[in-house]
Amino acid sequence: MSVRASAFRHTARPVVLAAAVGGALLVLTACQDPAAQAEAQAAAQAQAGEAAADKAAVEFDAAFAAENWPLAKAHGDLILARHPDTAAAARIAPLHEQAGARAESIREDKRLAGLWTYNVEPVTGGTQLSAAIYTRDRVDSDGSGARPVRLIFRDHPSWGRSSYLVMEAGDFDCYGACRVAVTVDSAAPVRMAANRPDTDEAIAMFIDDERALWRMLDGAKALSVEYPVKAGGTRTAVFEVGGLDRARLAGWK
Structure with a gap:
């Protein structure tokens, strides 16, 4: 081995040792x-x-x-x-x-639109169209328990256009004629003529001016109808009508 190599060897060992010691000290310092x-x-x-x-x-x-x-x-x-x-x-x-x-x-x-049900049904003389919605809250009309009330707009080729409420129990106190209070959103109530047909086919009460009622729904969020019942007093049905697709009954104005 040359003198130079021997000198390098002796010099390198301390350098490597110093680096190792320094690294260990840094790790030790970090740990501490x-x-x-x-x-x-x-x-x-x-x-x-x-x-x-x-x-x-x-x-x-x-x-x-x-x-x-x-x-x-x-x-x-x-x-x-x-x-x-x-x-x-x-x-x-x-x-x-x-x-x-x-x-x-x-x-x-989407929720409001889903509240409405539309029906297209072939009938004698043509096609019947309808749009229907259930009440926001169930109504107890005769003490037997709260049940849904439905509002229906119907366009029939023979019977023409109509709007009516349908109950599942109890009955309307509107045989012959009566007046109901119709309210749109926060507007003042409007008194409208109504009648309960003398039939057992359905517990239904027609609101006579269906065109006016239809127009009242345009842009409305909620519609409430206060009506008399045979059990005594009145009840109020509230409908969230904001999702109505008016094009489904295109002939109504």
């Missing part, structure tokens, strides 16, 4: 400083959270731009729940509120 270790860990977690929130925000932004409000709300819910303290969460918060409001409006519109 929990505060610094916790701070480093928190910083790493915060950085990971920001990255995850940014990734989720891309999906939120795409859904919001496409006006897919339910999906945008879902993505926003995830970001705000899992990464509430991130920059992405702060940025989307007001947009998430808008998406939530619009998603709720869509949900409510």
Whole structure:
């Protein structure tokens, strides 16, 4: 071995040893400083959270731009729940509120539309069309228990157009004629003529001016009808009419 090689060998050993000792001291120092270790860990977690929130925000932004409000709300819910303290969460918060409001409006519109039932039925002389809706709350008309009341608009080729209430139990005190109080939203009640046909086919009471009643529903959210019953007094049926598809009875004006 040359003198130079021998010298290098003797010099390298202390350097390697010093590096090893230094690394051990750094590890030992870190282990002996929990505060610094916790701070480093928190910083790493915060950085990971920001990255995850940014990734989720891309999906939120795409859904919001496409006006897919339910999906945008879902993505926003995830970001705000899992990464509430991130920059992405702060940025989307007001947009998430808008998406939530619009998603709720869509949900409510679908719910109201689903309350109506439409029927197209072949009958003698042509086709019968009808639109029907049940009361928001059940009504006890005779003390036997609360039951649904139904409002029906019917267009018959022979009998013409009509509007009437149908009960499942009890009876209307309107044989011959009576007047009922009809209220749209918060407007003042309107007194309208009605009659209970002398028939056992159904417990029905017709509101005579069906065209006026139909027009009253245009733009309305709720319709209530207060009517007399044979059990005594009056009852009130409330209908959430805002989801009516007026095109289903296109001939009505």
